[in-house]
Amino acid sequence: MTTSSKATYVIGWLAVVALGAALLFGLVLSPPEVNMGDSVRLMYVHLPTIAVAYLSFGLTALGSAIYLRNRSVFWDLLAGVAAEIGVLFTAFLLISGSLWGKPTWGTYWEWDPRLTSTAVMFVMYLGYLAIRRLDLPQEVKSRRAAVIGLIAIVNVIIVRYSVQWWRGLHQGQTLGVDTQLDGLMLFSLFLGVVAFLLIGAWLLIHRFRVAWLERQVEDLRLARALHERRAESAGQGGAV
Amino acid sequence: MLRDAFLMANKDLRIEWATRVGTGQILPFGALVLILFGLAITPDLTVAGVERRSVLTQVAPGLFWVTVLLAALFALGRSFAVEAVDGNLDALKMAGLDPAGIFLGKSAAVAAQLLILQIVLGFGAVVLYGTPIDNLGLLVAVVILATLGIAAAGTVYAAVASGLRVRDTLVPLLVLPVVAPVLLAAAKATEAAVFGSTDDGWSWAGLLAVFALLYAGLGMLAFGPIMEES
Amino acid sequence: MHWTFVIAGYAVVLGGIAVYSFWVLARGRDLMSEVPPERQRFLD
Numbered sequence: 425m426t427t428s429s430k431a432t433y434v435i436g437w438l439a440v441v442a443l444g445a446a447l448l449f450g451l452v453l454s455p456p457e458v459n460m461g462d463s464v465r466l467m468y469v470h471l472p473t474i475a476v477a478y479l480s481f482g483l484t485a486l487g488s489a490i491y492l493r494n495r496s497v498f499w500d501l502l503a504g505v506a507a508e509i510g511v512l513f514t515a516f517l518l519i520s521g522s523l524w525g526k527p528t529w530g531t532y533w534e535w536d537p538r539l540t541s542t543a544v545m546f547v548m549y550l551g552y553l554a555i556r557r558l559d560l561p562q563e564v565k566s567r568r569a570a571v572i573g574l575i576a577i578v579n580v581i582i583v584r585y586s587v588q589w590w591r592g593l594h595q596g597q598t599l600g601v602d603t604q605l606d607g608l609m610l611f612s613l614f615l616g617v618v619a620f621l622l623i624g625a626w627l628l629i630h631r632f633r634v635a636w637l638e639r640q641v642e643d644l645r646l647a648r649a650l651h652e653r654r655a656e657s658a659g660q661g662g663a664v
Numbered sequence: 665m666l667r668d669a670f671l672m673a674n675k676d677l678r679i680e681w682a683t684r685v686g687t688g689q690i691l692p693f694g695a696l697v698l699i700l701f702g703l704a705i706t707p708d709l710t711v712a713g714v715e716r717r718s719v720l721t722q723v724a725p726g727l728f729w730v731t732v733l734l735a736a737l738f739a740l741g742r743s744f745a746v747e748a749v750d751g752n753l754d755a756l757k758m759a760g761l762d763p764a765g766i767f768l769g770k771s772a773a774v775a776a777q778l779l780i781l782q783i784v785l786g787f788g789a790v791v792l793y794g795t796p797i798d799n800l801g802l803l804v805a806v807v808i809l810a811t812l813g814i815a816a817a818g819t820v821y822a823a824v825a826s827g828l829r830v831r832d833t834l835v836p837l838l839v840l841p842v843v844a845p846v847l848l849a850a851a852k853a854t855e856a857a858v859f860g861s862t863d864d865g866w867s868w869a870g871l872l873a874v875f876a877l878l879y880a881g882l883g884m885l886a887f888g889p890i891m892e893e894s
Numbered sequence: 895m896h897w898t899f900v901i902a903g904y905a906v907v908l909g910g911i912a913v914y915s916f917w918v919l920a921r922g923r924d925l926m927s928e929v930p931p932e933r934q935r936f937l938d
Contacts, residue, residue: 427922462896466903523903548841586845637925
């Protein structure tokens with residue numbers, strides 16, 4: 425028995441097809457860019473990871489908000505799972521961005537608004553995931569995580585704008601190269617985004633089911649422990 | 665609510681006064697960090713430019729604020745350590761204290777401790793790093809606004825980790841990314857205040873004010889749900 | 895020269911997704927055998 429279902433088969437195979445097409449167009453059929461050459465092909469994975477990461481964190485905020493409203497286990501788990509996927513794709517974002525930067529701008533890292541605020545965002549959500557693993561009763565843990573998951577979006581925005589302001593005033597090197605994207609390149613990019621969104625959805629569903637099952641195991645364990653505790657005290661009750 | 669805030673702040677500051685952890689341990693820690701920076705960065709290395717300023721002096725504003733943040737982590741952890749001992753926060757809630765008031769009081773107490781800390785550390789930075797002071801008014805404003813922001817935001821996140829064994833490692837992980845904008849704005853504004861550079865110091869001070877207000881508000885809303893123990 | 899970075903980037907991202915997928919699916923399989931059927935309906 426697995427966590428698969430008709431839905432995951434459909435989404436999964438669509439993802440494979442889309443990814444295949446994206447790779448074909450991104451790596452082979454699309455042309456190198458005028459200024460940066462073949463390194464532009466990294467854009468076809470870099471930008472899609474941005475889409476998945478931000479959508480995931482948005483989902484975390486949404487799930488957190490709804491959980492705070494109605495204490496639903498579904499939304500609590502969804503928030504947590506979305507954050508994990510978001511963190512994963514943020515790591516991909518940073519790495520692909522770094523590998524794109526080296527051949528294009530000469531360095532693996534730039535203190536520009538996007539990279540810097542992304543790095544901070546990455547650590548922020550690592551903190552959120554840490555909260556979800558605390559040694560606390562489940563409702564307390566989920567509620568604290570939900571509050572933080574909700575505020576986290578606010579933090580991301582603040583960090584983004586303050587770093588942007590910083591670099592703007594500094595009139596440092598802005599991370600823009602004169603990119604000329606023709607229709608074929610835009611199409612490759614589009615394919616990449618579609619493929620990654622499908623992959624993200626597929627991962628989300630499977631990971632959610634895993635989390636759901638883990639929660640069931642936890643609940644069963646707790647119920648069993650409680651039952652044993654009661655049986656113990658009932659047995660001793662007569663002796664006093 | 666304000667009455668509750670006052671009660672909380674009073675209690676926390678009284679405990680601090682009695683135990684002297686802030687002055688006895690956190691302050692020396694701050695001074696130590698300032699000294700360590702001085703050891704790590706060659707003091708007489710100069711910056712190429714008009715004023716023949718040493719590298720250490722040039723980066724002093726940033727170093728000062730990093731030191732303040734590190735010290736703040738201890739102050740924040742302590743703020744909740746004193747509650748965790750007998751499940752105090754829960755008792756306070758049952759006694760009918762308004763969570764928003766508790767939040768404001770605790771943040772205020774932390775802010776007060778940090779301000780005193782910064783007066784001493786600031787003095788230390790001027791002496792150790794040879795920083796001038798061009799615009800004292802801006803500097804004071806920056807210190808106050810940044811401190812309020814750090815205290816408010818920090819209190820929210822320190823509350824999440826309160827009473828837990830992992831508090832000491834969790835609080836930094838939660839607080840530092842959130843106050844990164846404060847570090848940035850405070851360092852830039854302090855640079856402007858200290859060197860009289862053309863940077864728009866008051867704009868950064870404005871950002872600090874916005875941050876402080878925002879987190880005061882968020883904290884008042886979030887503290888209740890975070891504090892609930894059941 | 896640029897191709898080295900391109901391949902590296904694609905490898906890390908796609909490889910990372912593959913590793914994560916395998917882990918999730920394996921975990922799912924283990925858990926499905928641990929949890930009784932009545933608790934397997936993934937809804938509140």
